[in-house]
Amino acid sequence: MTRSHVIPNEYTYVAVLTACTRTFHFQLGRQLHAAALKTAHFESPFVANSLIALYANHASFRVALKLFHQTPNKDTASWNTLISSALHHSLYDTAFGLFRQMQTTDAFSVDDFTLSILFSASASLVEGQQVHAHAVKLGFETCLNVGNGLVGFYTKYGSIAEVESLFQGMRVRDVITWTEMVTAYMEFGLVDLALKLFVRMVEEGLELTDFSLTSAVDASGLLGDYKVCKQVHGFAVKFGFGSNACVEVALLDMYTRCGRMVDAEKMFLRWELEEFSSVAWTSMICGYARNGQPEEAISLFHVGRSGGKLIMDEVTAATMLGLCGTVGHLDMGKQIHCHVVKCGLGCNLEVGNAVVSMYFKCGSVDDAMRTFNDMPCTNVVTWNTLISGNLMHRQGDRALEIWMEMQEEGIKPDQVTFVLVISAYRQTDSNLVDDCRSLFNSMRSVYQIEPTSEHYASFISVLGHWGLLQEALETINKMPFKPSALIWRSLLEGCRLHKNAMIEKWAAQNILSLEPKDPSTFILVSNLYSASGRWDRSEMVRESMREKGFRKHPVQSWIISQKKIHTFYPRDRSHTQEKDIYRGLEILIMECLKVGYEPDTSFVLHEVEEHHKKTFLFHHSAKLAATYGILMTKPGKPVRLVKNILLCGDCHEFLKYASIVTKRDIFLRDSSGFHCFYNGQCSCKDCW
Incomplete structure (x- = not known):
């Protein structure tokens, strides 16, 4: 268009800026910003609002706020864009603060879109009820946007009776309204009612969109009921959505949420739509992570990145950072942090919170605090992460x-x-x-x-x-x-x-x-x-x-060594170096016994002979992982372990003595927090 010497107008700028926002072309968006200033198109509130949205999605909220203050011709949509930006960055208090500022400015009035945004920003029942009262006062309660916002809000903070009352009282409904109601029934565990309402949508001739069906699929995934998930999948295929990219990704995610990784893998392997493949890869990685398969998630992440199939967006970054924190993979967490900064996601609040959490979980408090101090903006989630x-x-x-x-x-x-x-x-x-x-x-x-x-x-x-x-x-x-x-x-x-x-x-x-x-x-x-x-x-x-067929949750401990996760179960002999590990553990136990370690056999069944009790204790997963860590790290270097449940009393005592014998600091994170063993003492002061 520009090569043809056709001069772009404000609508051109809005269209291209919107495309830049949706496709992560931030640098092109900045060039358009410069062009808009040069050609005076920035004076158009439509162009200015599109630029605010661009910076809100790809820079910090402070940058978007600065641009808002520089906007010469603001309108109600300008305020709504900024409030939406605050919500995008999870700055809920800021969103309400802007709402109050907007009310005090005579030139602007609240519209139904403003109120629908505020329902999403409400962090408590009281806060949302205040917005509801304001909507009634201004006469917006019957507006479709407000009604849909109310249904979503009371689904989160109210009762199903309140949601049903709102739904029945709405004079005008659209497919979003019906979808929100289906989701509400799912959220409250009323599966039969949700499916009946979904069928009613079809019977009343409502046009099913990929959004409405995706929402129903997402709700089914949250419910985690495999039978319901299969029914919804069959419905999607029957009505011709089986090859829809958005629906297929939602179905894949749904199967991971109900623990059916085999079904999810089948869908993932037959994926063909290249333009949506990154979303599918991210969903699959998230699925492995939430189903306790960290090694598979990490492997798929590396394959996706090396093959150019996986785009590092905020969802992928936050997921991988969370995974690194869960397994204690500090080196990989640092690498992803560097990549996040490099690709411009460092200003994203959700990603920033994930980085802080990752460092805490990996035992690096200094890095966590340094990241917090460098964050351009924070919210209640950030501060909760600091406290936790x-x-x-x-x-x-x-x-x-x-x-x-x-x-x-x-x-x-x-x-x-x-x-x-x-x-x-x-x-x-x-x-x-x-x-x-x-x-x-x-x-x-x-x-x-x-x-x-x-x-x-x-x-x-x-x-x-x-x-x-x-x-x-x-x-x-x-x-x-x-x-x-x-x-x-x-x-x-x-x-x-x-x-x-x-x-x-x-x-x-x-x-x-x-x-x-x-x-x-x-x-x-x-x-x-x-x-x-x-x-x-x-x-x-x-x-x-x-x-009754109940099985105890498998106890496991693991250690990161040579960029790999080495997992151990009680009496585990599956490791390739098991002979070295068991021989090393025998020597370590003997040395610990010499300096005062006394095995605690009180919880081992009484009919077992004493030497068998001790053998059982000596081969606990934490002892095996600790021994492997001592063998594989250089003398004097700390050993870092993770255990998936509470550390038992005997292993706790053993690791205290092991820190004396090996002259090592031993760090172990269990379900109660960190234990730092040093010279026969533990940071928990024997209370965990």
Whole structure:
């Protein structure tokens, strides 16, 4: 067009800028920005809004905000674009702040699109209800956009009765409305009603789009019911969407969410649409990651990148960073971080949060804090990540300092924040239970956040940790809802720590009644019987577990060595270097015994002879992984391990002595956080 000497107008700029935003052509977008300034097209609010959207998606929010302030002719759409930008960066408080600024500017009025954005930005029931009231006041409640936003909001924070009432009361509905309602039924677990409504959509002649069908497929994936997923897949094929790229990617993702990786792999292998292949590769990587197959995810990532099939966007980057954090792969996490910065994703808030989380989980606190300090903008998720990261490293006092800094910065806490901050009082150097009580009681009155089961569980855990078991019981009895198994497990922790067998038994019985089909419940009760010497009862529980076909979640420990994940199970002999590992472990055990290590066989079945008990203990997965790490790392270098469940007491003692014998720092992350073993001591102070 330009070579033909046809002068572009504002509509041309809008079209090409929109294309740049959608196809990640940020540099071309910046060139168009310069051209728009030169030709005065920037004075058009349409062009300016398209540029704000470009920078909001591919730069930091601060850049988009700066451009907004430079815009000479703002309109309502300009404000909506900026509020959407804040939402894109998960800056929910900022979005509401802009909304308030917009209201105080006489030249601009709120429209239905503004309100629909704010429903997505609402982080609590109270906040969304305020937006709802504002919509009623302005007469927008009957608008289609607002109605659809309300259905989505009450699906997240309300009840199915409220959602149904809204749906029935809407005078005008479109395919988005119906899709939101199908999703709502799925979210509330009402599968039959969701499918009936979906059939009704078809019967009433609503035109099914790839968006509506994709939403139904996504909802089925979230539900995780394989039978429902197969039905939805069959429906998609029957109505001619079987070869639609968007629907196929959604179907692939759906199968990964319900754990059917074989079906997902079949779909992935027959993928042919080159232009959508990157999305399929990302979905497959996410599927491996969420189904506990990190090695497959990492391998596919490398193949996709080397073959040019996989584009590194924010979803892929955040997924891979999360995976590196989960498995403790620090070197690969650093490489992805460098690539993120290089390809311009460093300003993306979600990716930035993933980087901070990755460094914490890999044990690199300094890198985590350095990344946080370099972030151009933060949100409540960022600060929650800082608090949880310090808790992972058992730095409760530092976590509380961050909580104070968060308030000074004016960051509004959410429900997750309070779960974390309450938990921090378990890790403080001094007893601050009074402060914890004050915080817990202020949630409702000061912050308008209703305490949930998770908040009560955290509070009970704090009381139990400091030995206030009677107060913990009284708190449970006064709860406004029935205690969950999580709450009883929190009480159980305190009972174990302070040796209160009576309350411990009561808590265990409640867990068993609430989660009778959970294998971990059977293991818990069996171990309680074993600890009290009631071996016959312990074996009866395990026999009942076997009869019901319940299997214990496999215990595994792993270590990253030579850029590979080396996984070990109890008594594992599958490793190629198993002879060296077992011989090395024998020597290490003998040396640890010489300096005071005493194997704890209290939880091994009583009918097994003592030397067999010790053999069983000596071949636990953490000991095998630690031995391999010691053999494969240079003398004096630290050994870094990960275990998928709580570290047992005997392995904990063994690693303390191993740190003396080998003169090594041994870092192990289990489900409770980090253990740093140094010269016979552990950072957890023997309380985990």
